[in-house]
Amino acid sequence: MLDKLAVARALREIGLLLQAQGENPFKVRAYETGARALEDSQEDLPALVSSGRLTELRGIGEALAKKISELHLTGRTALLERLRTELPPGLLELLQVPDLGPKKVAALREALGVGSVAELEAACRAGRVRGVKGFGEKTEQRLLEALARFRGREARLLLSDALELGERLVRHLRAGPDERVDLAGSARRRKETVGDLDLVASAPGPADFAGRLTAFPLAAEVVARGETKTVVRLASGVQVDLRVVAPEDHAAALHHATGSKGHHVRLRGLARDRGYSLSEYGLAALDGGAPIRVASEEELYARLGLPFIPPELREDAGELEAALSGALPTDLVRQEDVRGLVHCHTRWSDGRATLEEMAAAADALGMEYLTITDHSPSAHYAGGLTVDRLRAQWDELARVQESVRVKLLRGTESDITEDGLLDFPDAVLEQLDVIVASVHTRFKMDEAAMTRRLRRAMELPVFKIWGHARGRLLLEREPFECRMEEVLDALAGARGAVEVNGDPHRLELEPRFLRLATERGIPVVLSVDAHSTAAFGYLRFAVDTARRGWIRRGQVLNALPAEAFARAVRPA
Template sequence: MKNAEAAELLQNIADMLEIKGESPFRVRAYREAARAIETLAEPIEAVAERDELEEIPGVGESIAAKLAEYLETGTLAYYEDLREQVRPGLAELLEVPGIGPKKAKLFYEQLGIDSIEKLEKAAREHKLRTLPRIGPKTEEGILNAIERLRGRSGRTPLGIALPAAREFLEIVRGLKDVRQADLAGSLRRGRDTIGDLDLLASSDDPARVVDQFVALPGAKSILAHGPTKGTIVTAEHLQIDLRVVKPEEYGAALQYFTGSKAHNIHLRALAEAAGYKVNEYGVFRTSDDRRVAGETEKGVYQTVGLEWIPPELREDQGEIEAAASGDLPDLVELADIRGDLHLHTDWSDGRDSLEQMVEAARARGYEYVVISDHSVSMGFVHGLTLERIQEQRGRIVELNERYPDIRILHGTEVNIRADGSLDYEDEVLAEFDVVTASVHSGMGMDRERMTRRILRAVRNPHVDILGHPTGRILGKREPYEVDLQAVIRAAAESGTALEINAQPDRLDLKDTDARLVAEAGAMVAINSDAHSVEQLGLLEYGIATARRGWIERKHVLNALPLEQLLRRLGRPTTPARYALAA
């Protein structure tokens, strides 16, 4: 599946057009097309085979032709021509997390910087801070970003790794002689980034299964081909490892290869103290080396006196002690979610219409959904003015009448200004059903100022949710400096929920922070932050993060039934006030 590749290609074209000073509308066209491709529910190759590339929102005749050329040949002449037109090195600067086209152009025009090496040298010599809007903090951030770029471990975001792994898992399950097959490794544990993609299968003829695996059409190259293990690399540069074991060893192998290493070390020590030896082949009694368990994971844990431990918890962070005492958390599940509290439409920067987003929510069986388009200061994404708020509210009144099986709540994702005030006055905020407050700019503040800024927003009586609370973008932007413990305490006191944003490049809050929220007595809201109908499905990544954070249903705001949700938010339980407001 080349969706990620194609989207990245279009984003790179947009970056270079912006460096060249091309029309903002042209630049935006490529970015919108890239975003649409990122959210496609099927491989773009399949769309191209049906000659339906122009059916993708934002993809016109010109972009469709470029995509077709790239998908057919693996290259794009237009892209290569652009790279020649843009000074060599400027495109390279865009690889540094946090460096966009405007900064790259500024660095070149003012300081002649046209390579990462020159950028690093200028930062170390404190020359960048002489430029407009570039201070010591930004300079330090650029140096850190360069170090991260050079030290990248090749880890893949969960949102890219999981769909690819599932695709291969289904293929493996269909291979001849395969009895069982599952995900393993950090993928099964739901980590936010993944190294190699680990699959495990059982068979009476492991070598035959491995032979079939390495011969799959999706294998671009073969790194290993043995009697029980095969390793391939896909066209998307993902490494997939398949181990095949005997059926009687499957449970032990699944436990062992799921990890984590720290969890397994603790489990082995516990087993040894009880007179057992645990490894990937089974559980063996030390006294006579007799196998006593191994066919199922549950049997492995039960033999050493533990409840079965959900994979997401297996990080040696107290889960073994909890399993021994019968105190494991009843982790939240996707089925517990009653609605999504953070959706965008084409009223701001979403791709799809209000109606389409509502219908997608209905298709998921949601009891309620919150439309939360951006606020007015986000003008570059069509943030809503006061007049447009009223217009949108009127449409929501109409849709609530049309769709009695789902409650459509009018929300906003309001920008938190530098001083902690919000884009709208309190009397405007009071008219919304759900208010999510988020930081979208000024992320280079020092810890004290940023903490003060966010605390003011969290304590605003009209704010219900703090959106993507640390601002991180995986692999691109570190969390901003903030005293998160203070923010969590304030949220617990004010009743403000903290979001677990399920966008795969955010997953913000991260797992360990989510656990702190629950321990402090505050609530989380697990939201998709969907900008298209397909992105409602991203919620599963937020659920995985929540489960890693020991989050139970009782900790989740949008696991509440509608009436309980509205009572908690201090809102009327009937939509009658909309008619008055509209």
């Protein structure tokens, strides 16, 4: 039996394999639509299947519902098995290589018979790829670079997937209210991607945590099993490490398993200076005294003369020095601080919900305001709005506003053009409430040209929020090159803010750049980049990323009330 995410992955695999076969694009798109509908649904898949309500999800018809039910109940479907048989076994891996989409794969298969990563690499090194129509010597070189990144990449999860899986493991392992199971490691520190999952468990009496972990439905291999440590590998290749300790050792073990290694090395040195040794078992006096039990991580830091350092800051990036000097932020932004949802798309461009549905969902969440920022004219690939369509949207927005409490702000995600301009006339931009300015094309400009492009955009006199700053897609596309400090300098000298994008595939700005923005006094907006009502849940990831960048509540514009936010971001 497959869960919702596993079924969605299978649907995407079907779509990719069909596209590699040259199948009708509309048929291919139906599988991506179905995968997204499942991911966006707030209902449990078993309930949807058992009640026959899958077709109530947007974009899922009878035929697709049948395949979803089959995948959920049996773990297989005849179409996927047939495609896997008909196509080379290495094709799916080939489709996962960065910068190599299904169309390019199909062209390479037809021209050169390439059906695996190894065959593609050999063709590139032999100089045969450059001769295929639509490729060339530069493309061939970029493919070799992409292959090198792909081969060096360990199996990793997006933070959102890691947390969902980790939370499922915690629920599976915890059998009683007195038992404690915590997710640790890089997932607890909220790193953008996670290589493996670490768990710490304890119980006041006997508890077979090891047996429960090996019985986890997705466990494919038991790597190690013991009384205190058990390791399994899941079917996806992700490794899960479980450490079992006594209740009185739980806080110390959780701290140790959370990391990071650099933070621990520095903290152990500080402990020695204070006459202690620090390990996964907690503190002990260097003069041979009894181990010192700590009831919480707060107590552990306090015994070392430090304030509590949140997990998101434990990266050996100056947090210990800040803690010692009293400069560690004590008011890091929290999700409950955020009062409005920013950067939201509707069906007017490439969103999957109507304006009315987005407004009603934001209202139900108790949000004070919602920015509607559909794409602009240059984004033809995403249904970008012309000036006439934008004005028509304003009319609908006014109608919807009459039926909801949440304040609706009219805006745009305006493309930053190749020459550094925004693609709506100034007379239109001045009538908006909010502008998100983003790069969506020409990612491969050289560093100098991209820096000029961005600097010019940042220096425009309108107030703008710099959206998903470097255009990366985690595990898929590398960020484009630019001189970040120069661009941030330009923004600091102009009128604007930087976005922390909560889309799990983006999570930008990176923490190191957020700290540079803070040094320059640039305000921050925590955005959801929502293309559905379910994506409002991305706010948690924007908050996590902001906290990793030491962002405080007072720096966040959408922690302001509606009127104050509107004044702060007004373009004109």
